[in-house]
Amino acid sequence: MELKQVNYGYPGSKNLITDFTAEVPTGKILSIIGQNGAGKSTLLKLLMGSISPSSGTVEIAGQPIAALSNRKRAAKIALVSQQHQVYDEMTVKEVVKTGRLPFHSLLATIPDDEVQPFLKTVDLADASDQPLSSLSGGQQQRVWLAAALAQEPQYLFLDEPTTYLDIRYQHDLMALIQKLNAEQQLTVVMVLHDINQALKMSDQLWLIKAGQLIKAGSPAAILDEQLLSDAFELPIRIVTIENYGPYVIQLTA
Numbered sequence: 675m676e677l678k679q680v681n682y683g684y685p686g687s688k689n690l691i692t693d694f695t696a697e698v699p700t701g702k703i704l705s706i707i708g709q710n711g712a713g714k715s716t717l718l719k720l721l722m723g724s725i726s727p728s729s730g731t732v733e734i735a736g737q738p739i740a741a742l743s744n745r746k747r748a749a750k751i752a753l754v755s756q757q758h759q760v761y762d763e764m765t766v767k768e769v770v771k772t773g774r775l776p777f778h779s780l781l782a783t784i785p786d787d788e789v790q791p792f793l794k795t796v797d798l799a800d801a802s803d804q805p806l807s808s809l810s811g812g813q814q815q816r817v818w819l820a821a822a823l824a825q826e827p828q829y830l831f832l833d834e835p836t837t838y839l840d841i842r843y844q845h846d847l848m849a850l851i852q853k854l855n856a857e858q859q860l861t862v863v864m865v866l867h868d869i870n871q872a873l874k875m876s877d878q879l880w881l882i883k884a885g886q887l888i889k890a891g892s893p894a895a896i897l898d899e900q901l902l903s904d905a906f907e908l909p910i911r912i913v914t915i916e917n918y919g920p921y922v923i924q925l926t927a
């Protein structure tokens with residue numbers, strides 16, 4: 675999957691994504707990092723084909739993503755987004771069934787055993803008949819992940835998946851994503867705000883600023899004080915923590 679010289683601006687707004695060319699590494703974990711408003715979520719939308727570039731192309735296996743039907747796109751890419759439609763009345767298994775909807779005509783006709791394996795993957799098999807609202811925030815996030823996995827995609831997109839989670843849940847979710855990537859060869863593309871989490875989790879990162887790609891590279895290539903200070907417009911230092919490795923800190927009090 676790749677973006678070739680992509681430009682995009684929201685209707686009525688000036689250009690946001692500028693001359694963006696980059697390739698999503700297949701079978702790896704890619705994180706997109708950068709300031710608030712830099713265009714990270716917009717890049718996910720462009721990669722998913724939910725918005726189209728004003729110029730340039732987004733291609734998947736050499737084909738423009740825009741040429742794919744919704745059903746074919748759903749079979750390729752699933753998104754766990756920040757905003758969930760509120761389905762409080764629904765049971766856990768019904769929420770997971772929404773991930774199968776692109777391949778069925780009605781939610782009601784999807785058999786339970788079609789979604790149970792995905793609930794097992796996220797360790798929520800026993801919660802199948804519970805209302806979504808009865809689960810903790812961290813568990814609910816895993817239900818949405820199960821719904822995305824139920825699409826059986828090749829690409830899993832996650833937009834700030836750890837934002838509302840405590841550090842324990844963050845750790846568990848990241849470990850699960852690494853496991854899915856390793857065992858199911860899922861290509862993962864995440865927007866993460868925590869630079870250290872992104873550096874620890876990812877094979878590759880895209881560092882962006884004001885809609886432009888500043889650097890695409892391995893964690894080692896992104897671990898550069900000048901580069902990060904420029905991107906975030908803050909004095910940044912990299913320290914080394916024993917039994918952890920390099921850790922990015924910002925120096926303003």
Ligand SMILES: Nc1ncnc2c1ncn2[C@@H]1O[C@H](COP(=O)(O)OP(=O)(O)OP(=O)(O)O)[C@@H](O)[C@H]1O
Nearest residue numbers: 684685687690708709710711712713714715716717
């Ligand atoms: N639907 C929209 N219509 C108009 N402008 C939008 C829309 N969505 C986002 N924007 C604007 O585009 C810019 C980039 O937004 P985007 O959500 O891609 O940034 P981001 O890097 O993901 O930010 P954050 O880290 O705050 O989530 C912002 O200025 C935002 O206000």
